[in-house]
Every structure is written in C-alpha cells, then in structure tokens.
Amino acid sequence: MEPRQVVDFYDRHPINEGQILDALARRGKDLSALTPEDLFDLDQDHYGGLQAVDALARLGGVGQNSRVLDLCCGLGGPARFLASRFGCRVAGVDLTHSRCASAARLTRLVGLSGRVSFVGGDAVRLPFKAGSFTACLSQEAFLHVPDKAGALAECARVLIPGGRLAFTDWVAGPKLSPGERRRLSEWMATAGVENFDGYRRLLSRVGFGAIEAEDLSDWWRRILRERLQMYRRLEAETVARFGQARYEEYDQLYAFFVGLVEASKLGGGRFSATLACPQMASTSKLHY
Numbered sequence: 001m002e003p004r005q006v007v008d009f010y011d012r013h014p015i016n017e018g019q020i021l022d023a024l025a026r027r028g029k030d031l032s033a034l035t036p037e038d039l040f041d042l043d044q045d046h047y048g049g050l051q052a053v054d055a056l057a058r059l060g061g062v063g064q065n066s067r068v069l070d071l072c073c074g075l076g077g078p079a080r081f082l083a084s085r086f087g088c089r090v091a092g093v094d095l096t097h098s099r100c101a102s103a104a105r106l107t108r109l110v111g112l113s114g115r116v117s118f119v120g121g122d123a124v125r126l127p128f129k130a131g132s133f134t135a136c137l138s139q140e141a142f143l144h145v146p147d148k149a150g151a152l153a154e155c156a157r158v159l160i161p162g163g164r165l166a167f168t169d170w171v172a173g174p175k176l177s178p179g180e181r182r183r184l185s186e187w188m189a190t191a192g193v194e195n196f197d198g199y200r201r202l203l204s205r206v207g208f209g210a211i212e213a214e215d216l217s218d219w220w221r222r223i224l225r226e227r228l229q230m231y232r233r234l235e236a237e238t239v240a241r242f243g244q245a246r247y248e249e250y251d252q253l254y255a256f257f258v259g260l261v262e263a264s265k266l267g268g269g270r271f272s273a274t275l276a277c278p279q280m281a282s283t284s285k286l287h288y
C-alpha cells in the first residue's frame with residue numbers, strides 16, 4: 001500500500017472539515033463561538049463515537065497529567081475530546097496533510113490549541129523523542145499501515161516505560177479471502193487486515209506486556225448498518241460535494257464492507273497493553 005493511496009482516500013473522504021462546518025451552519029451555530037461539544041457528533045471518524053474514545057482513554061489510564069499521543073488522528077475529534085474531558089495534553093499525528101490542517105483549524109475554532117497539537121507524519125517514523133508520552137491511543141487506522149510491527153515498535157519507543165497503548169482496529173476472520181482482501185485494498189486503502197492472534201504476537205514482539213483483546217464485532221456490525229443507511233440519506237449533499245460517480249463508488253464500498261462484516265469475515269478488535277519495564281513479567285489475556 002502506497003502512502004499516496006491512503007492520502008487520496010482521506011483527501012476525498014465524506015467526513016471532512018467542509019461537511020462539519022456546513023452542518024454547524026445549518027444548526028445555526030456561530031463559528032466564532034464554538035465549544036468542543038459542538039463538534040463531537042460530527043468529528044469522530046471511527047465506530048462508537050465518544051463512548052469508544054472514552055473506553056480507550058480508560059484502558060490508556062488517561063488523566064489530567066497524561067501526555068497522550070493520538071496516532072493517526074484524522075480530523076482530531078478524539079484528541080479534542082480527550083483534552084476537554086480529562087484536561088490532558090494531546091499530540092495528534094496523521095499521514096494525510098489535509099487531515100492535520102483541518103484538525104488544527106477545528107481545534108483553534110473550539111479554543112483547544114493550547115493543549116492539543118497536530119503534526120504530519122507516518123506511524124512508522126514518529127516525529128517524537130523516545131519516552132515522550134504516557135499513553136498512546138489509536139482508532140481504526142492500523143489497517144492502512146503496511147508495517148504494523150514498525151508502527152507498534154514506534155509506539156513502544158515514544159512511550160515511557162509502563163506507558164499504556166490502547167487501540168481499535170478491523171480484524172480479519174478466518175474466511176476473509178485473498179480476493180476480498182485485494183478489493184478492500186483497492187477500494188479503501190487497506191494495507192493488510194491483522195487478526196487477534198497476529199496483533200497479540202506483534203505487541204509482545206515489540207516489548208508490550210499485559211496484552212488484552214476484546215471482540216467488538218457485534219457492536220460494530222450494528223453501527224455499520226446504521227452508517228450505511230445514514231450515508232444513503234445524505235446522498236444529495238455528497239453528490240453536490242463530490243459528484244454522483246464518487247457517491248456511487250463509496251456506496252458500493254460500504255455495501256461490500258457491510259457484507260463482509262455480516263458474514264463474520266471482518267470484525268472489530270480493541271487491544272490494550274503496557275510497555276514492559278525490565279522487571280515486568282509478560283502476561284496476556286484474550287476475551288471473545
């Protein structure tokens with residue numbers, strides 16, 4: 001997977017800054033007096049909204065004094081939520097320049113720039129010194145990263161010893177075929193979908209212990225069905241912004257995607273782990 005394909009996918013993504021600002025204007029919001037809460041139902045590009053970010057924050061041990069890395073931060077929705085809910089500092093990193101620029105503008109609009117910052121960068125070469133963060137969180141992004149071991153090793157490098165990593169991602173079921181993997185890659189820039197055991201092995205290999213994994217597939221299946229319906233309700237708006245061909249291309253992608261989830265060929269996973277200190281024994285648990 002070329003980084004260019006990922007960037008192209010997110011440059012044309014239907015959840016974007018323009019769409020958020022339009023929605024706020026339709027609600028009659030004064031753009032010069034926005035609060036973080038005004039954005040929260042519009043700026044989260046993952047499954048489960050704030051509930052999902054809150055669950056990761058809990059697993060990441062996030063509190064007021066935390067220094068949090070939001071890896072593959074998108075439009076910065078989770079980063080702003082963490083800073084406003086917990087009062088912590090958050091740095092967001094994303095490969096897609098337009099996402100970082102939008103994240104920074106939206107963050108300025110809600111007055112959080114003092115605590116939340118964004119920088120462009122690749123998950124496998126993070127622009128931070130070793131031991132910069134107490135917690136690293138990420139949502140639905142590693143599926144785009146070809147070198148998942150490299151990205152997880154970078155999380156280990158930038159965390160303090162004992163620091164917490166918590167992330168969600170798509171996971172492959174045993175029946176996901178090579179053809180379906182190829183189609184996912186062509187249509188939504190996936191670089192390889194890992195499975196539960198694969199993630200546990202990778203986390204352990206790069207120095208994490210206390211590894212836990214939770215299967216979110218039932219929850220995500222329900223959300224995905226609703227998202228497809230919502231996307232179809234927003235047809236006129238999406239066609240006006242991106243054209244009929246793009247609307248239909250994305251609609252087909254979604255229907256294909258929902259079909260894989262309905263057939264349990266794709267599912268959701270939530271993982272958490274602690275960066276091992278030299279004296280820590282490694283343990284792992286898996287909940288299905």
Ligand SMILES: C[S@@+](CC[C@H](N)C(=O)[O-])C[C@H]1O[C@@H](n2cnc3c(N)ncnc32)[C@H](O)[C@@H]1O
Nearest residue numbers: 045046072073074094095096122123139141144
């Ligand atoms: C589904 S979006 C999730 C955004 C955000 N985490 C959220 O929940 O709102 C995935 C994001 O991962 C970013 N991404 C993909 N590959 C990346 C990489 N190698 N390094 C950094 N960011 C990457 C994309 O640009 C995109 O913004």
